[in-house]
Amino acid sequence: MSANVPIVRQVSWPAVLIISLVLAGFIAISVFFFQIHGIIMGIAFFWALAVLLNQTIPTSHNKGMKAIKRKDFKVALEYFKQSADFFTKYAWVDKYRAITFLSASKMYYREIALCNIAFCYVQTMEAEKAKSTYEEILKEYPGNGIAYYALNSINTFSKKID
Structure with a gap:
C-alpha cells in the first residue's frame, strides 16, 4: 500500500x-x-x-532532490552532504537566502540538507546514522518538527523491536 x-x-x-x-x-x-x-x-x-x-546556488540540493525522486538514496546522500557543506561554509548565503537566491523558505537550506541526509539514511537502512543525524539537527535547530517526529518514530520502533 x-x-x-x-x-x-x-x-x-x-x-x-x-x-x-x-x-x-x-x-x-x-x-x-x-x-x-x-x-x-x-x-x-x-x-x-x-x-x-x-x-x-543550491546545485547540490537540487541534484539530491532529483536523486530522491529516482529513489537513488545513496547518490542523494552524497549530494545532500555537499549541500550541507556548502551552506556551512557559506552560512551567509543561507542566512540571507531571501536576497541571495530569492527563497522564501522558513527553514535554512543547511537544515533541510541535514533532514534529507537523515531521511536517506533511513531509506538505506542505516538507522543509527539517521538517529544521530536527527539528534544533531535538534541540537542545532531545536524547533525542527521533521527531526523531532522522525526521531520519535525511530525510538518507538526500536523499542518495539527490542
Missing part, C-alpha cells in the same frame, strides 16, 4: 516581503526604462533572475 505524503513548505513571511520589494524594484526600474512594457519586463527580469539563482 502506498500513500502520497503531503509536503508542507514553511514560508518565512519577512522573506516574502523582501522578495516582493525586490520584485517591485525590478518593476520600477523597468517602468523607468521601458515605460509601456515596463511591468512585464520587470516581472520577466525578476523571474529570470530567480530561476537562475535557484538553479545555480
